[in-house]
Structure formats: structure tokens, C-alpha cells
Amino acid sequence: MKSITLKPALLGLIISSSVASVAAPVFPSPGNSRTSSHVTHVIEVKAKTAAERSRIVDLGFAIDELRSDAVYIFGKARDADTLRRAGFRATATPAKSEWFTIPQAVEAMAARFTSLTEVETQLQDLATRFPNIVEVQTLGRTNENRVTKMVRISGKSPAQAEAAKLPVIFYMGCHHAREHLSVEVPLRFAKHLVENYGRDADVTRLVDSREIYIAPIINPDGHAYDYTNGIRGRMWRKNRRRNNDGTYGVDLNRNYGYQWNTGGSSSTPSSDVYMGTAPFSEPESQNVRDFVNSQPRMTTLLSLHTFSELILYPWGWSNDSIGQNGRGNPADLPVFEKMARDMAQWNKYKPQQSSDLYIASGDTTDWAYGEHGIFAFTFELSPTSMWDGGFYPSPARIEPVFEANLKPLMYLLEFSDNPRRVLTQRAPSFLTSPAKRGVAAASFSDVQF
Ligand code: 0X9
Ligand code: ZN
DSSP: OOOOOOOHHHHHHHHHHHHTTSOOOOOOOOSSOSSTTSOOEEEEEEOOSHHHHHHHHHTTOOOOEEOSSEEEEEEOHHHHHHHHHTTOOEEEEEOOGGGGBOOOOOTTOOOOOOOHHHHHHHHHHHHHHOTTTEEEEEEEEOTTOOEEEEEEEOSSOHHHHHHHTOOEEEEEOOSSTTOTHHHHHHHHHHHHHHHHTTTSHHHHHHHHHOEEEEESOSOHHHHHHHHTTSSBOOOOOSOOOBOTTSOBOOOGGGOSSSSTTSSSOBSOTTSTTBOOSSTTOSHHHHHHHHHHHTOTTEEEEEEEEESSOEEEESOSSOSSOTTGGGSSOTTHHHHHHHHHHHHHHHHOOEEEEGGGTOOOOSOHHHHHHHHHOOEEEEEEESOSOGGGTTTSOOGGGHHHHHHHHHHHHHHHHHGGGOGGGGGTSOOOHHHHSOOOTTOOOSSOOSOOO
């Protein structure tokens, strides 16, 4: 979803270089399977306004890409008929096999997308190497009875953190199965914090004065299903709930219990934006709910998604701004706006209210803010287009996307003690100065955004 012009030359380069490195992908044959061949076409739908986009989501479609005059949806040819019947101009084109390709490493390439088992091993490895500041914790179980893992990173023990009332911050990836970069960024961020502890003054200061929780994969069943052999993705979005009608999956980002089922989600189980049978019907969203509920000191939360390069803040369920009609604190709106704008300076993403994209109810950040007043953001990471890698960009993109988001993630950590101080206090120089990573100064500078 994003209004951005294509750069065909660059895209061609990226796609051809990455696809050339793997065995020719087998494109799923169109058929009746409700799982791996649920995507056979890309549907272009003419739509210019947020209201039109919201109507499209209301019809049960997940908007996968947005431009100024049209949106693009991964689906089936018949979806174009549905949209035309609803009054839209819609065209279906067969999907390209490279859109399903996870362009993994050949031997010479260092980077590759990480499997679920590898993520778990790497989290455990961090805890083994740095037991004084890292602990692997269980967030809960999933539909398929997997155990969702996260790390707690802090220089203080839980008892010390409680006594000192340390602020809590929560970073999450992979609510949506196919959004693999949203796993890689928090995973690398965890490593960055841990490996720079005791070396970098600001990392050390923040790890010592915060409780940091990082869960790279909130939807492990979906991730494992989508990753398959690590080379061809299934373009899977939802979790792996077996629905009553035999279809699979609930959209976890429509299942949270704040203003659930008030628009931009579907009650049809086969829909990609299926809200589930009830608010928090899913163990995966319950896991997040129960953990957040158990952390009264949590001030800040980031839910990572792909793709489109956006920084989103509540509300998503309504066009109202924070504070309008008695929902939320009006004083929080300038805080959200300032934080989103500040972070956008580094990753160059577009900061906006979620509903400016389209209205969707039951997402993570509306619940976290609406229920607990947590400063909760959604990032839609790179790229900006399905013609530039979409959900399966080249692994060569992982490191640059992490680097582009490191300062935004550190900024959230910095201000998690009291996000409201962004309105009166400058960001410290390790964020604002071009100093090399790992050599940041602890002092505050005069540099102002
Ligand atoms: O639709 C979503 O769940 C998110 N986009 S994604 O492409 N990753 O699926 C955006 C959620 C933003 N929230 C609202 N618009 N409510
Ligand atoms: Zn997503």
C-alpha cells in the first residue's frame, strides 16, 4: 500500500539478480486448494481516496499495495468480478512467479531470510552468550501448539526493574506470515542491543534503564507455513486457525479487542482480513494481550509489518483523531505526530494516521493505545512495491532496511521512559549526529530536528 512511482530499471535488476540465484520456482496451479493456491492473480482496483480504500477492505480484501490512483490486491481472478459488482474498476492479471520467490542466498551471499527454528536458536544463543542481560521467555502457545518465543533484554533483574519502576517497551514482528523482513529487523535489533552492551555508552545506558521485550514472530504457525522450503513463499497472511467452513486463518491484525468488528475487517472466514469469531479469539493475539496486560509499566510498543514504508499511529478503526469524541487523550496526538515525524527523518518512511491508509478495526496498535494508553506504532517496512520485491525482497535488502530503522527503534527506546517529553526535549546526540555506530556519546547535543 503506497503511493510511489515505480523504478523499473532498478526493479528489473533486483528481481532478475535474486531470482536467477535459485531454482526456477514452481508457480502454484490455480485450483480449489484453499491454502497454497489462494493467490493466482493480482487485482488492480482504481481507487483514489481513503474512503474508497476503506470500502475495498470492507469487502474483505487486504490491500497489498497502494498508489495514488489504484490499489493492488493478491487474490484470484474472481475477486475482480466481486469488486466490479461493487462498482469499482478492477482488472485481474496473472501473478508473477517471482512474487512468490523468497530470493534466498546462494553460497556466496551472506544474507538470507531466517527460518522459525533459526530465529528460536538465535534468540537462545543470545541468552547463552549474554545470560546477565538476556532471557528467553515464552509468550504463549499457538493454534498449532507451537511455543512463541521472545527475549527480555535488560541490565536489571525483574525484581530490580520492578523496584526501580523501569519503563517497558515491546517490539513485535510477523503478525502477518509472509512479512519476513518484519522478523529480520527485530532479530537484528536484539543482537545489536546485546552485542553493544558494555561497548556503546547509549546502548548500555538504555539497556540498564529499560526492560526491553522483543518477539520477532508473533505468528509462528503462519511463518512456518509460508516459509516452507525457504525458497518459495505461499503468500500467506493470516494465522493457521482451522475455520468452521474448512478454510484456514484469522487475520491477527483484525482480531484485537478494541473496536473489533467496526469496519475494515471481514466476517467471511476465507477472507484475508477475517476478524475471527470474537475479539481475541486467537491464541496468538491472546498471547500479546495477556503479556501487555501483565506489564503496567509498558509505555511504548512497535508492531513491525511490511510493506510500503510507512509509520502509522492510531486510530486505524476511525477517521477521528486521537482525543476526538472522547476516545484517547487529545494531548497524546501531538506526541504521536512528533514521534512519527522524528522517526521518519531516518527511515524516510511516510508518517500518518493508520486510517489515512484505510479504516481497519481490531489492529494491535489501536488496542494497545485504546486499552492501555501505550504509545503504539505500526511500521510498514520496505519495499514500496510488489514490483520491487513486495513481501519477498532480496535478502540483500535485510541489512540496509535494518540500518535504516535502527535509529527509529533506538529513538523509541530512548523516549520510552516518558514519550511525552519528545515535545519539550531534544533527541540525544547519538541519534541526531552522524557519529559512527558504536561510538555514540552519552551527552545531549544541541542538534534539533
Ligand atoms: O492491514 C494491515 O493489517 C496493515 N497493513 S499490512 O499490509 N501489513 O497488512 C496496516 C494496519 C494499519 N492499521 C489500520 N489501517 N487500522
Ligand atoms: Zn502486515
